[in-house]
Amino acid sequence: MGSAERLSATPVTLVTGFLGAGKTTLVNHILAEAAGRRVGVIENEFGDLGIDSELIAAPSNTVFALNEGCVCCSVQSDLVAVFEGLAGQRQFFDHIVIEASGLADPGPVMQAFERSQLGSAFRLDGVVTVVDAQHVEQDIEDVQVCAEQITYADLLVLNKADKLSESRIRALEARLERLNPIAHRLRSIHARVPVEKILQIGVREFEEAGQAGRAFPRAHGAHRHDDSITSVAVQADGDIDLDSLDRWLGFLVRREDMDLLRMKGLLAVPGQARRFVFHGVRDVVDVIPGPPWGVELRANRAVFIGRGLDDEQLRRGFLACLESSGGLQGQGRSR
Structure with missing residues (x-):
């Protein structure tokens, strides 16, 4: 070209x-x-x-x-x-x-x-x-x-x-x-x-x-990811208790049997018309207000990325932070 x-x-x-x-x-x-x-x-x-x-x-x-x-x-x-x-x-x-x-x-x-x-x-x-x-x-x-x-x-x-x-x-x-x-x-x-x-x-x-274009890297062998890094996704309807979530996330980042590299999610908080966003990088976690829910169904979604992740433990722990567990359904998936 x-x-x-x-x-x-x-x-x-x-x-x-x-x-x-x-x-x-x-x-x-x-x-x-x-x-x-x-x-x-x-x-x-x-x-x-x-x-x-x-x-x-x-x-x-x-x-x-x-x-x-x-x-x-x-x-x-x-x-x-x-x-x-x-x-x-x-x-x-x-x-x-x-x-x-x-x-x-x-x-x-x-x-x-x-x-x-x-x-x-x-x-x-x-x-x-x-x-x-x-x-x-x-x-x-x-x-x-x-x-x-x-x-x-x-x-x-x-x-x-x-x-x-x-x-x-x-x-x-x-x-x-x-x-x-x-x-x-x-x-x-x-x-x-x-x-x-x-x-x-x-x-x-x-x-x-003085010329257009750029040099592309040549293939350096078959690319593959670090297979020890996996992700776990959890989602649940209802509202999340931020105090419970804060305590649980603090517990997670201190665990030695799981190496959490990244956490992120969208949260429905009681009495709040806007969604909350949480980000975690290793042992640093922030929860900040986000945009309004609008017509979208209020729900909680979270993704955890790291090594040694226990799908079931993460799912149970996240669902335990819901304001009430009555009638709520959560789903956890890993890859």
Whole structure:
């Protein structure tokens, strides 16, 4: 594809980063500050309950959910199918953002754009990796894909920078530069960075290098996930008791027989017209107010990702936090 054709193709930004880094927060920031751009979002989650897709602040007809796997492997064909469908709707979108699962390797996703049927209509503008400044060093040691996400990035967003001292931030930036010396870096709080720096990576590279396009990574052998990492999904109607949930989550993160990497969920709280959102990254858990329920049925949904997870124990523990168990049904699923 020539330079002119490539720049006329619809740009795509791949947002990646390990579990809990702040990818959805960044995507919502992009949507809020898009300055008239019509942005479509492809949302990928590892578990079989789509939590993040419900937290995206965009019309439902512009958000495409891919659950039960990662776009880099088990649902890659679904990703291609979504783009094939979007090819006939390109006039409605100025930019596409893919939010990959926190366990996704960016390499195979990038290679998907080498397919002729995608490359003629869409171009990968850039890869943005959100880095959790508070936990990334432990994540790199624990899970190989975290380092791979950093290595493939065109731009590293060093999120939660306010949680570290200046000396620790500088040391972390030095380590990130060793992992990826060519990526630009931005510090952020709540993933707030200039949107132009996110959505115009390819244009900037074109201006700087005098040519369009980007180098795709070559296949480096069969990609496979750390099979010890699984997810458990639980859902239940009714209202949740926040005090009970707080005590139970505190107990969970202190358990030594389960290594919880990530928790997230939507909660129905008694007397509240809005849903509550809870996020947990390792031993840090936050519960914050979210958007109103509207006409949607009030319900509680949670996904737990980690090692050594006990499906039944997590299901029972979550259901025990309901304000009343009478007549309520919950369902737990693992993968």
